[in-house]
Amino acid sequence: EYTIILEPTFDKFLPLIDYPIKILKVEGTSTKFVRFKGGFYEFNKPISKPVRIKASFSKNPPKDKPLPIYTYVPKDIPKSIVNLAKKLSKGAKTPKEKIMKVQEFFQKEGFRYSLTLDKYEGNPLEYFLFVSKRGNCEYFASSTAILLRLMGVPSRLVTGFYGAIKNEYGRYYIVVNAMAHVWVEAYDGSKWIRVDTTPPYVPEGIREISKVSLIYDAILTFWYKNIVNFDTEKQRSILITTSDLLKVFGKNSEKILFFLLLTLSSIAGYFIYVREIRKTPENLYRKLLRKLKKYEIKEKLPEKVIEAVKGKDIYEEVKFIVRTYERYKYSKVRDKEELKEAYKLLKKM
Secondary structure, eight states: OEEEEEOOOSSSEEOOOSSEEEEEEEESOOOOEEEOTTSOEEESSOOOSOEEEEEEEOSSOOOOOOOGGGGOOOTTOOHHHHHHHHHHHTTOOSHHHHHHHHHHHHHHTTOEEOSOOOOOSSOHHHHIIIIIOEEOHHHHHHHHHHHHHHTTOOEEEEEEEOOOEEETTTTEEEOOGGGEEEEEEEEOSSSEEEEOOSOOOOOHHHHTOOHHHHHHHHHHHHHHHHTTTOOHHHHHHHHHHHHHHHHHHGGGHHHHHHHHHHHHHHHHHHHHIIIIISOOHHHHHHHHHHHHGGGTOOOOSHHHHHHHTTTSTTHHHHHHHHHHHHHHHHOSOOOHHHHHHHHHHHHHO
């Protein structure tokens, strides 16, 4: 069992540890969730405030039977890719052998991870497989899935996060948007196994995390654990602890209480700074949603927000702000000037 404190994602998906078994408890929202085949969960509404999730996981991979869609291949797949799949299939009889052939292909043919993508003509996967041999995780995962399907092995793309940073100041692990990753699950005849052909890499966003940032995050996490949405039992525990302190310290109780209040005030101040004042893409999007309430727009999903303002005089501004937020959230290439411009547009609205 484990606990996740999930920051507002303005999305419906729940990031959980592979392989999810069950969600035991959700705090901070009354929104219901649904489990889909493959073991992933989704809320009925976008997550717009901090949520605490208690869940369980297993090291045993899922065994759900593959659906027909997991062997579907588009009709316009280039012949070169079809021929490559045939070549890799030679001598491979079982699904496991075919999976190994595909993995060996990406390991031995000089493929590299890169965020800088060349301009190309024609099919992007064909260019990636036979010309550039470099790309991001989406290229590796998509190519792997297509090759496996052409070889008769059911496969599906999985989007999530890969890796974590241990925060020694709070004794927990941090997962950030820069760790977003795409890989493949392939059916070996009895179960789904993880197939990740993307070469190892360290995202820029992880390199930028400093000790100060880790301390700040530990303070914020303390706030979430002890102040935000805590239940009656935790309130009672805090009151008992405070009462015990008063009994122990007697005459010094006023000083102790002052110190506690000062500490909590500092944490609250930092929490307000992080959630309201600091110019981050998350705060940008949060403030945009607040402004849109004046226009009676209650949508929270980025694409739905853009659709809702079509035909209004704020359409271009909203579109720019939403796209900036999405690029910061999903792309590993970030433009600080673009974020500044988005804040200027928000102020003008």
